[in-house]
Amino acid sequence: MTKRTKIDARGAHCPGPLMELIAGLRLVEKGDEIEILSNDKGSLKDIPIWVQKAGHALGSIEELQEYYSIVVEKVKT
Amino acid sequence: MSKRIIIVGSGIGGTIVANGLCNILGSEIARREISVSMLSATDKHFYQPGLFYLPFGKFRESDLYKNQKEVLDDRIHFKVDPVTKIDIQDNTITTESDNIHEYDYLVIATGSRIRPDLIPGMKQSAHWFYDLDGARRLREALEDFKGGRVVINVNAPHKCPVAPVEVTFMMHSYLKERGLLENSEITYTYPIGRLHGIEPVSNWLEPEFESLGIRSETFFNTKEIVPSKRSIETEEGASLPYELLIAIPPHSGAQLIEDSNLGVGGWVPTDPQTLLLEGSNNVFVLGDTTNIPISKAGSTAHFEADVIIENLSALITEGRWAKNYDGKVFCFIETTDEKATYISFNYENPPRVGAPNQMIHWAKIGYNRLYWLSIKGLL
Numbered sequence: 500m501t502k503r504t505k506i507d508a509r510g511a512h513c514p515g516p517l518m519e520l521i522a523g524l525r526l527v528e529k530g531d532e533i534e535i536l537s538n539d540k541g542s543l544k545d546i547p548i549w550v551q552k553a554g555h556a557l558g559s560i561e562e563l564q565e566y567y568s569i570v571v572e573k574v575k576t
Numbered sequence: 577m578s579k580r581i582i583i584v585g586s587g588i589g590g591t592i593v594a595n596g597l598c599n600i601l602g603s604e605i606a607r608r609e610i611s612v613s614m615l616s617a618t619d620k621h622f623y624q625p626g627l628f629y630l631p632f633g634k635f636r637e638s639d640l641y642k643n644q645k646e647v648l649d650d651r652i653h654f655k656v657d658p659v660t661k662i663d664i665q666d667n668t669i670t671t672e673s674d675n676i677h678e679y680d681y682l683v684i685a686t687g688s689r690i691r692p693d694l695i696p697g698m699k700q701s702a703h704w705f706y707d708l709d710g711a712r713r714l715r716e717a718l719e720d721f722k723g724g725r726v727v728i729n730v731n732a733p734h735k736c737p738v739a740p741v742e743v744t745f746m747m748h749s750y751l752k753e754r755g756l757l758e759n760s761e762i763t764y765t766y767p768i769g770r771l772h773g774i775e776p777v778s779n780w781l782e783p784e785f786e787s788l789g790i791r792s793e794t795f796f797n798t799k800e801i802v803p804s805k806r807s808i809e810t811e812e813g814a815s816l817p818y819e820l821l822i823a824i825p826p827h828s829g830a831q832l833i834e835d836s837n838l839g840v841g842g843w844v845p846t847d848p849q850t851l852l853l854e855g856s857n858n859v860f861v862l863g864d865t866t867n868i869p870i871s872k873a874g875s876t877a878h879f880e881a882d883v884i885i886e887n888l889s890a891l892i893t894e895g896r897w898a899k900n901y902d903g904k905v906f907c908f909i910e911t912t913d914e915k916a917t918y919i920s921f922n923y924e925n926p927p928r929v930g931a932p933n934q935m936i937h938w939a940k941i942g943y944n945r946l947y948w949l950s951i952k953g954l955l
């Protein structure tokens with residue numbers, strides 16, 4: 500079954516949501532998902548670009564109250 | 577009955593908390609109403625930021641550490657007996673010598689450690705300066721280096737967000753001083769699409785690196801190092817050759833945390849405001865081992881320690897909560913020509929970078945000495 504881990508990176512100026520996502524992906528299995536919460540608008544751009552470059556899969560992007568929820572599936576080990 | 581506070585880990589976070597509690601709770605400790613104990617994996621206190629200067633011959637090894645007893649208040653029960661298990665249900669911890677200690681309040685400050693073993697080929701082929709052994713080996717490699725391609729390869733997650741930037745500038749100065757810059761090339765690699773996690777730092781770095789002729793590669797996540805080819809292969813499909821590889825390896829938290837089922841990767845789920853272990857009201861967590869998405873830095877541990885000291889003292893003596901942590905972090909950034917700048921930020925206010933100057937450099941050099949007073953709570 501797909502496991503989903505949540506990383507709350509709101510207010511994370513350093514090293515920032517994408518770095519938290521990369522670190523988080525190290526800790527989950529292939530096929531698992533990470534939901535990352537970010538209030539940095541830049542995440543809407545830099546997370547999808549990196550996910551594509553690194554060969555993982557973008558699940559969903561949702562705009563919530565004052566933050567975004569982005570789901571990424573780990574496709575490679 | 578006396579309240580027992582146990583602190584696990586004797587690095588910067590644990591030491592500041594222990595000394596700070598003694599400063600505030602002196603009379604309760606004298607009346608034996610409160611006891612403060614520290615369990616450590618080592619009898620030495622290590623000043624990790626000094627490691628960065630060591631490979632370049634700018635810091636003496638003997639200035640890197642002191643005996644832990646020397647930096648601790650005499651009222652702290654200090655024992656070198658690494659903790660093997662924390663049981664938050666029973667409020668007990670077990671140590672390597674099979675002793676079981678009960679606590680009323682626990683402070684976890686077990687830090688983080690480099691894991692070059694997580695990337696195939698890294699342990700055998702890369703240099704680093706994030707531990708003493710690595711810094712010594714890098715010092716030797718630099719002494720023998722005759723020029724060539726130097727790669728500074730940053731991997732996530734890692735502590736001290738600015739050390740990789742500082743080592744890049746330092747490397748440039750070092751090669752220049754030794755007349756090796758002409759036949760060398762420095763490349764800095766970073767996991768995301770810019771030069772640093774902090775956008776203002778990245779914006780400041782771009783022209784700085786360009787003016788010094790430092791190359792950079794972004795979206796660069798190391799998959800493996802191939803020793804036979806002397807090359808780094810990335811998750812993104814790139815390949816980069818090197819003659820000297822200085823890696824910032826990925827980090828994990830302490831093994832103890834995973835062994836006690838307290839957090840995947842050794843990162844403990846921690847409330848970002850209260851610094852309590854999530855779901856607990858008597859276990860505090862600080863420093864590198866929290867899962868709070870902010871810089872893993874000594875200054876972070878220091879500011880968190882100040883908050884824990886106040887809350888723990890107020891809880892025990894007055895049954896009240898004193899204050900929340902606001903996410904404060906402060907980092908010096910050493911650049912070139914004996915100049916430095918700094919960044920300071922919290923959860924609400926993003927960082928900005930000012931122009932480097934010599935005053936800030938001397939402030940950092942001064943801090944390298946004042947550290948020993950600061951962890952005693954004397955600054």
Ligand SMILES: Cc1cc2nc3c(=O)[nH]c(=O)nc-3n(C[C@H](O)[C@H](O)[C@H](O)COP(=O)(O)OP(=O)(O)OC[C@H]3O[C@@H](n4cnc5c(N)ncnc54)[C@H](O)[C@@H]3O)c2cc1C
Pocket residue numbers: 584585586587588589590615616617618624625626627628657658659660685686687688705706707735736739830831832862863864865872873874875876877906907908
């Ligand atoms: C090269 C380098 C340069 C740096 N430069 C800076 C800088 O300029 N500014 C800055 O702010 N930060 C800097 N840092 C980062 C800083 O040193 C760390 O972020 C800081 O030490 C974290 O504090 P801590 O108390 O969480 O962990 P640590 O200081 O690492 O202490 C953890 C302690 O826990 C102990 N421990 C682990 N497991 C157990 C166990 N099972 N039982 C008992 N004890 C245990 C360890 O032995 C250690 O004593 C730098 C780090 C490095 C490596």
